[in-house]
């Protein structure tokens with residue numbers, strides 16, 4: 001029996017026990033996943049990250065013996081999770097078989113729900129993108145409207161590519177709000193009215209009853225996207241900082257998303273950067289996002305324009321009909337406007353100061369800066385670097401890299417696909433089953 005049918009059969013036997021709340025971690029759901037050993041899991045992660053690998057490559061990456069690698073590879077091939085691809089290029093020795101994910105495991109969808117847009121990608125397990133679609137949609141319209149649109153787009157993709165939607169075995173969904181990961185719901189999301197505790201998973205399962213569905217915060221998924229296919233492919237511990245209307249961080253620890261006890265790890269936008277600063281949306285004074293995110297940069301730019309301190313910013317303000325964005329301040333800085341340069345520099349240094357504390361605490365390999373405000377460019381990045389280097393311990397910054405996202409706006413959707421694939425597997429440890437996350 002092919003693995004697709006095998007998976008579908010297992011899922012159809014257990015899917016009726018999904019609760020209305022969308023609870024997905026109950027033990028009766030474990031049989032929905034494919035059971036693998038910890039070493040098999042390690043090999044799967046490597047093959048997902050690097051594509052085609054030989055047994056020799058796997059020995060080199062893991063330090064396990066060739067015999068052990070061979071046992072695991074044989075087991076994964078028998079489970080139809082990976083497949084043998086014949087011989088690799090001739091490299092001077094004998095030709096070796098390479099191994100990759102079995103593309104016939106089914107399809108995986110990555111969904112990135114933003115404040116004003118929905119991005120959907122359909123891919124197979126071999127990382128081949130089948131289709132990608134983006135539409136404008138206002139998340140404030142509420143979950144029924146948005147999730148109906150998501151399902152419609154997915155069905156359209158299946159129709160256009162003559163594929164069977166029942167082959168959709170995994171869906172990863174990123175949302176712009178705090179997520180209770182164990183329940184797959186958002187909790188008191190500031191920019192998502194109507195979504196509080198809404199059963200996203202069970203609602204989507206009405207359209208795709210055979211799919212394993214997982215929901216996470218968008219910044220966590222951007223961080224995961226960077227470690228699986230972006231700037232952090234070769235490192236294990238990162239902080240991904242998204243700077244946009246707000247500021248938030250995704251934390252990756254040893255290649256995995258670190259969510260904390262309640263799922264809100266990484267909410268760094270509300271760390272106090274200036275206790276005499278403006279009041280934040282959370283009610284406290286001087287939170288990092290209140291003093292350094294996009295709206296704060298735009299507000300300082302607007303004040304400089306109106307007060308006559310910056311003729312260039314005033315020109316942008318007039319051209320935009322009295323409206324100024326953070327990107328305009330960035331453009332004015334690139335034109336050499338000293339006021340705009342100072343606004344960007346001080347915003348970057350405030351962000352760098354907070355990051356320095358995080359670096360001292362967490363000692364990451366890499367900090368990746370993403371989000372709309374990162375488009376401001378190198379002046380912001382160099383100011384952030386300066387802030388971090390000024391205040392971090394030398395040992396913590398010795399090998400630290402601070403870079404922009406390598407995959408930009410794609411990071412969230414790539415992370416959503418990666419999480420959906422991870423979620424397909426359970427790892428067997430010491431006779432107990434532990435859900436892989």
Ligand SMILES: [Zn+2]
Nearest residue numbers: 270280282287
């Ligand atoms: Zn705050």
